[in-house]
Amino acid sequence: MTTFPADREADDSSDDIIALVRELVLVETPSRDTVASARIADILSRRFAEVGGAVQRVDTAAGTDLVIDVPGSGDPILLIGHTDTVWPVGTLDGDVPWSTEGDVVRGPGAYDMKAGIVVMLEALRSLQPLPLPRRRAVRVILVSDEEVGSPVSGPLLAERAQGVAAAIGFESPHPDGALKVGRRGSARVRLGVTGRAAHAALDPERGVSAVDELVDQLVRVREIVSAPDLPGPVLCNVGIITGGARTNVVPAQAQAEIGLRFADPVTEETVLRALHALTPHRDGAVVSAEVLSARPAWQASAQDDALLEGIAAAGHPLGQSISGRPAAGAGDTNLLGALGVPTVDGFGPRGGGAHAVDEHFLRSSLRERVALLRAVLTIPAG
Structure with a gap:
């Protein structure tokens, strides 16, 4: 060689x-x-x-x-x-x-x-x-x-x-x-969450954890991509997760980048529409879904x-x-x-x-x- x-x-x-x-x-x-x-x-x-x-x-x-x-x-x-x-x-x-x-x-x-x-x-x-x-x-x-x-x-x-x-x-x-x-079609989606920072011990009730909210949202994403009524299969990979800064601070920001693959355009449209319609589980949290890049099936x-x-x-x-x-x-x-x-x-x-x-x-x-x-x-x- x-x-x-x-x-x-x-x-x-x-x-x-x-x-x-x-x-x-x-x-x-x-x-x-x-x-x-x-x-x-x-x-x-x-x-x-x-x-x-x-x-x-x-x-x-x-x-x-x-x-x-x-x-x-x-x-x-x-x-x-x-x-x-x-x-x-x-x-x-x-x-x-x-x-x-x-x-x-x-x-x-x-x-x-x-x-x-x-x-x-x-x-x-x-x-x-x-x-x-x-x-x-x-x-x-x-x-x-x-x-x-x-x-x-x-x-x-x-x-x-x-x-x-x-x-x-x-x-x-x-x-x-x-x-x-x-x-297959593909999309890269950034799922972002904004919460509210607070001291994690002195007044945690004032905070809204963006990390906890993101975890719950990712569970919802799994439900969306595996829904039995979708026309075709979806491959879903959560590739990047970031959030928080210190263990004694309720995190105000968190996000995940998700890779999705679709066998047909109807499934693609259905899943992306559902991601854009995500709503927060916690009062005071804000959830957003941004398509970073997409290729049609x-x-x-x-x-x-x-x-x-x-x-x-x-x-x-x-x-x-x-x-x-x-x-x-x-x-x-x-x-x-x-x-x-x-x-x-x-x-x-x-x-x-x-x-x-x-x-x-x-x-x-x-x-x-x-x-x-x-x-x-x-x-x-x-």
Whole structure:
């Protein structure tokens, strides 16, 4: 095995594709790090310009998004991805160094999803010798805040995707390589409680405990998400709880951040409406529910299935058997699929360990995905 910390050069010149992945991985890009986002946008702007792309940079409060148009025939096929990762700066020198061992390539954000961006680049590079009538027009959208729910880029996605014929997402596939057709909806909700501070021993009756109120509200949340009359199942995870400051002070503030996953839009609407309608158990307490980010449930349509069939047909001459099925996780393709744009996701290479210290992708799968995307974007002669 060969490993390299962030400040050391490695000779991957024998494999230009892996070298390109490494170039992107060595720019550590945690969400909301606008400086790092601009750095990787510089690299990708140059790389996509080399394959004929007209690059538009969009600087936002979350980072730098890229919208890239590559000429070809017909309405463009949208390729969508993200440049941010869940990893803090310094991960390369710590838990997840860059390494290659046989078919396995590791690094923070390599699997989710910088290798997927390289699939786009290398497929487009391979199409450059073809005349424009022989290749599809392409639009690439790379956002900088996907890992935190796309709170800034998400509302702009529908506008940026206007006029596209179909959308392909480059998140990781299912473990067996199957594409993702349909995804659960997701929402991040902050449940906040304001109480009233008081001395916990001398005059506790004057206080209203925000922490106690929050505990009772979370019990109510569990009842809402498990109600038997909901149309579909809900996944609920209380990920962050904060509140209070001292044990001798009745806490005046408390909050929880809750992650929710929905199989269908009716369930999503029902649950979010119930959360906004929560009322306090204690006189003097104030309860609020704020949606921090949300992606609608995407249920596979006949158009999505037809797109999957077309991709499978393109893969057949390559010896690739392509299938697809719904996925539990949400992503930017949720909005496109829910809007009725023919959509599939999971076009990144196979691997594993997304968001974990064993994050990796398979070199052989990367090459397979490049060949498959090239076939999808090639218009047969005659």
